[in-house]
Amino acid sequence: MMSKSAPTLRKGATEEQYLWFRNLAQRTYDCKRCPRMERHSAVLGPLNGRLEARVMVVGEAPGRFGSAVTRIPFRGDRSGENFERLLPHAGLRREDLFIANAVQCNPKDDQGRNDRPSPQELRNCSDYLRELLDIIQPPYVVTLGQKALDALRLIEPHKLSLKDDVGVAIPWRGVKVVPLYHPSGRALANRPFEEQAKDYTRLERILKADPGGKWPGRFTGDLKGM
Ligand code: SF4
Numbered sequence: 001m002m003s004k005s006a007p008t009l010r011k012g013a014t015e016e017q018y019l020w021f022r023n024l025a026q027r028t029y030d031c032k033r034c035p036r037m038e039r040h041s042a043v044l045g046p047l048n049g050r051l052e053a054r055v056m057v058v059g060e061a062p063g064r065f066g067s068a069v070t071r072i073p074f075r076g077d078r079s080g081e082n083f084e085r086l087l088p089h090a091g092l093r094r095e096d097l098f099i100a101n102a103v104q105c106n107p108k109d110d111q112g113r114n115d116r117p118s119p120q121e122l123r124n125c126s127d128y129l130r131e132l133l134d135i136i137q138p139p140y141v142v143t144l145g146q147k148a149l150d151a152l153r154l155i156e157p158h159k160l161s162l163k164d165d166v167g168v169a170i171p172w173r174g175v176k177v178v179p180l181y182h183p184s185g186r187a188l189a190n191r192p193f194e195e196q197a198k199d200y201t202r203l204e205r206i207l208k209a210d211p212g213g214k215w216p217g218r219f220t221g222d223l224k225g226m
Contacts, residue, residue, distance in 0.1 A: 013050070013051035013052045017051045017052070017135050017136075018051065020131070020135050021051055021135050024044070024128065024131050024132065024135065025042075025044045025045050027128070028042035028044045028104045028105075028128050029041050029042050029044070031104075031105075031128075033124040033125070034103070034105065034107070034120075034121045034124050034125070036107060036108065037103075037105035037106065037107060037121070040062075040068065040105045040106045040108075041105070042104035042105050043062040043067045043068060043071055043073065043101070043104060043105070043106075044100070044104050044128075044132075045071060047070075047071050047072045047073075048073055048098055048099055048100060049073075049094070049095070049097045049098035049099050050095065050096070050097065050098055051098065051135065051136060052136075053096065053097050053098040053136060053138055054096070054138060054139055054140060054207075055092065055096060055097050055098075055138055055139075055140045055141075055142055055207070056097070056098045056099075056100065056132075056133070056136050056138035056140070056141050056142070057073075057097050057098070057099040057100070057141075057142045057143075057144060058100055058101065058102060058129070058141060058142070058143050058144065058148040058151065058152070059073065059074065059079075059099065059100070059101045059102070059144045059145070059148060059182065060101060060102055060103075060116065060117065060144065060145050060147040060148060060182060060184075061101050061102060061103045061105070061106060061107055061114075061116070061117050061147070062101060062104070062105065062106040063076070063077045063079055063080070063106065063114055064077075064106050064108060064112070064113070064114050065077040066079060066080050067080075067106075068105075068106035073099035073100070073101065074099060074183070078184070078185050079182070079183050079184045079185070080183075082183035082184070082185075082188065082193070082196075083144075083183040085193075086183055086193075086196055086197060086200050087200070089197045089198075089200035089201050089204065090200040090201065090203040090204040090207070091204040091207070091208070092203075092204075092207075098132075098136050098138065100129065100132050101148075102117060102122055102125065102129065102147045102148050102150065102151035103117040103121050103122060103124075103125040103151075104125055104128060105125075107121060116147060117147060119150075122147065122150055122151050122154060123154060125151075126151065126154040126155060129151055129152075129155065130155045133155070133173075133175070137175075138175060139175060139176065139210075140169070140175065140176050140177075140178060140206075140207065141172075141175050141176070141177045141178070142177075142178045142179075142180055142203065143160075143177060143178070143179050143180065144180055144181065144182045144183065145162070145181060145182030145184075145187060146162055146182075147182075148179075148182075149161070149162065149179055152172065152177065155173065156172065156173045158170070158172050158177070160172070160177060160179055161179075162179055162181060165179050166179050166180060166181065166199050167179075167180065167198075167199040167200075167202030167203060167206075168202075169206045176206075178203050178206060180196070180199050180200065180203065181196055181199065183196065
């Protein structure tokens, strides 16, 4: 059975969103597609954020000291601390967002340390991420790091790159994707905090220039399996 954490219907979320999300969360919780993640339950539930969010964030994977423990994406580890320090530069609060990952479980190496998801693991979890996008229908998708961009590419091809497109809104599959760097310590070595803060400020400008709500009439997802 799925955790303690059955999603609750939030103001603004439709019944269809709620039911579909609950069904998806249960399937990811039971999922055994990735052998090294079989014993790690997926981090997908009400603590991922608002089903009616205007901005959906896609990170890389739950961290072993972060959401794999807290069940709250980007909470409890160094990446989470950095993310929470960066968010205000975009004028955003955690409660404004829905936060998911390229893969929904925590990949670990042989020593039990955080590992990056493999290409096969990204493929294994791709259907779930696509369903999440169809459930949330966010006007904006903010990717954090290269693996998140790779995960979107598996759903529908794109030519986005972190180097060329960071902090720019690019149309993709009926939404706008804004690539940002991952807030991990490793990524901060390449893109220091001050630079990343400027990227988040560019995101704020994009969102402020487009204050409209969701795009109506885009609920195109397949409801089978409900
Ligand atoms: S990462 Fe995704 S595909 Fe792999 S076991 Fe977890 S839910 Fe299943």
